[in-house]
Amino acid sequence: MSLLFRYIFLRHARLLLLIMGLGVGIYLLTDIVERVDIFIEAGSGIGLVLQYFGVRLPSIIAQILPAVFLLATVVTLCLMGGSRELTALHAGGISFATVAVILVMCGVFWGVVQFCCSQLLAVQGERYSQQIWQEEVRKKNLDDRTLDDVWFMESGWTVSVKTLRADGEGSGFSAFHVRDGGSDVDVIVRAPRVKGSENGWVAADAVRLYPDTYQRESLPRLELPLHQDPELFFSTESNNLQQLPLWQLGDAINQLGAAGSNVDGLRTVWHGKIAYAVSLVVMAVLGAAIVSRFPNIYIAVAISMAGTFIMYALTMFGESLGQRGALPPFMAAWGPDTVLLLIAVGRLYLVSVRR
Known part of the structure; x- marks a missing residue:
């Protein structure tokens, strides 16, 4: 120097x-x-x-x-x-x-x-x-924030939640799974309540349907292979994305892009x-x-x-x-x-x- x-x-x-x-x-x-x-x-x-x-x-x-x-x-x-x-x-x-x-x-x-x-x-x-x-x-309680009509896609699943809270609690849950490489729905899941987090989503009092065989299952608790973080939807909605560090924002872009969102x-x-x-x-x-x-x-x-x-x-x-x-x-x-x-x-x- x-x-x-x-x-x-x-x-x-x-x-x-x-x-x-x-x-x-x-x-x-x-x-x-x-x-x-x-x-x-x-x-x-x-x-x-x-x-x-x-x-x-x-x-x-x-x-x-x-x-x-x-x-x-x-x-x-x-x-x-x-x-x-x-x-x-x-x-x-x-x-x-x-x-x-x-x-x-x-x-x-x-x-x-x-x-x-x-x-x-x-x-x-x-x-x-x-x-x-x-x-x-x-x-105000930040966990009381809600969003209506939330949609996303992940791992072959198309998910709809009528009402979603910031803490991951949701109501009016519906999910449709499509076969790999195809366009036919092979599993349908509906539940009045759901709890979502990046560690997995759990549907309560769920009904699982198999359209091919017309089979129907009623399950008090159903774990789904979904890892979408509910907080990402609220970050996008409230323009709080500046608060995400660069590496977390990159992960959010990948997740929301895979879910079909405009990123x-x-x-x-x-x-x-x-x-x-x-x-x-x-x-x-x-x-x-x-x-x-x-x-x-x-x-x-x-x-x-x-x-x-x-x-x-x-x-x-x-x-x-x-x-x-x-x-x-x-x-x-x-x-x-x-x-x-x-x-x-x-x-x-x-x-x-x-x-």
């Missing part, structure tokens, strides 16, 4: 942590102002309020880190330019491109931090904060989790491109804030198009990073040619 890399990395990290603290403070202050009346009406103590916002910190950090990284990059380069450090480096044979590469390496490091934070700490924190908000503040929206979210972490590398290149054109710190910060807004707008727009099926999931998720990277690289290329 070179002396120049350590110098730039540490200087950039100090600014990043400072800006991060300011950003988190503003975010929390805004959120507290919006929710304080609800906490007071619910009679929540200060301990519960601190617990709620404390467990949300990893999610907030992961969310604002790309914008914070861009601002830290711009300020670092502008301060180095103002103190003639960039001029001295250039005179010593170290080009601006070398400094940009070091910042890209910083982006890789903080991108890994963002990914780990969002997929590990933030996932658990958001789940716990939602539980606090719904059960302790809103006084384009989920694939967009899956790609988006990776693209958002990679955006820190893009921000490093974009910050270098901004300072190469606007070395004044005030102008550069204003341009970087506008660039952050554009990035978030493109991300939301691409995600919306991907979930609607208007764009392929990969293109919808990676489009914003690609557009900003091409613009930034084009600018840096022009600077290198002129020099």
Whole structure:
């Protein structure tokens, strides 16, 4: 690790942590102002309020880190330019491109931090904060959520549940099994009640029919070879998919895809989790491109804030198009990073040619 890399990395990290603290403070202050009346009406103590916002910190950090990284990059380069450090480096044979590469390496490091934070700490924190908000503040029982007319397919079975609760309890259960490689139904199962989980589904007071032989069986308890997790349906319904870590979301996509569900929206979210972490590398290149054109710190910060807004707008727009099926999931998720990277690289290329 070179002396120049350590110098730039540490200087950039100090600014990043400072800006991060300011950003988190503003975010929390805004959120507290919006929710304080609800906490007071619910009679929540200060301990519960601190617990709620404390467990949300990893999610907030992961969310604002790309914008914070861009601002830290711009300020670092502008301060180095103002103190003639960039001029001295250039005179010593170290080009601006070398400094940009070091910042890209910083982006890789903080991108890994963002990914780990969002997929590990933030996932658990958001789940716990939602539980606090719904059960302790809103006084709701999350297990009482219900869905009507749930359908899925698994292992040759086509399953219908009239009403399904979040805890896996269901009513009005029907299942039809089709022979391997055929289209004929060989088993029909009906039950007034069912209990589903990823470990297996159990029908109570079930009736099993064999259409070929007209045989009928009444069973007080029937275990079925189904492993569909009921919570996945509620995650899809309530748009809580951001709370699933990348590996669990991949499993959910495979399960719901096999069950016949449209998973384009989920694939967009899956790609988006990776693209958002990679955006820190893009921000490093974009910050270098901004300072190469606007070395004044005030102008550069204003341009970087506008660039952050554009990035978030493109991300939301691409995600919306991907979930609607208007764009392929990969293109919808990676489009914003690609557009900003091409613009930034084009600018840096022009600077290198002129020099």
